[in-house]
Amino acid sequence: MLHLGLAPLFVLVLGVSLGAAFPHDTLGKGCRLSQYQSIAPEQRHAVDRMRQEFVTAHKCNTKLFHRKWNAVNLPMSDRVLLVAAELNLTTAMLGLPAAPRFAELCREPLHFFRTAREAVQGCVDPSHQPSGRLRHWLHKLQNAMRAESTECLRATTILHVLQVLDNLRCTALQDKC
Numbered sequence: 116m117l118h119l120g121l122a123p124l125f126v127l128v129l130g131v132s133l134g135a136a137f138p139h140d141t142l143g144k145g146c147r148l149s150q151y152q153s154i155a156p157e158q159r160h161a162v163d164r165m166r167q168e169f170v171t172a173h174k175c176n177t178k179l180f181h182r183k184w185n186a187v188n189l190p191m192s193d194r195v196l197l198v199a200a201e202l203n204l205t206t207a208m209l210g211l212p213a214a215p216r217f218a219e220l221c222r223e224p225l226h227f228f229r230t231a232r233e234a235v236q237g238c239v240d241p242s243h244q245p246s247g248r249l250r251h252w253l254h255k256l257q258n259a260m261r262a263e264s265t266e267c268l269r270a271t272t273i274l275h276v277l278q279v280l281d282n283l284r285c286t287a288l289q290d291k292c
Contacts, residue, residue: 198279204268
């Protein structure tokens, strides 16, 4: 069971489920994600190198990142919530203690994901009610955080970290995704 400082993720999941429905197709005026429209090749390489070097003996049954839909299929306000939840989970998992060699590989990607998380948090509309697809996934995430081991969540998150990068880019591109 995961009891790490994941309060921001729980607040996001719970806060989103209490919001009122207001359709939004664009990012708010104060939302600045343009720097994530194109992920620098060296940044993507650092994330991929970390993912490839990750070694785990944990076989997890969680299919948290196996969805029948993609971020591009979601309305813009749902994409922002999806990416915010994914970034919260990713930064929490990459921030866990690790062997020195792997911790060094995580340093640069963790900094990147923390910076992106802060930018995305500024785009979250707390009054937005997520669509059924996203609401179902957020519920699945919440259940996984309660039921799965930290090692399992970490493995699943790291193995799918390139998907998180792609979803961040798609959100920044808005309708050009």
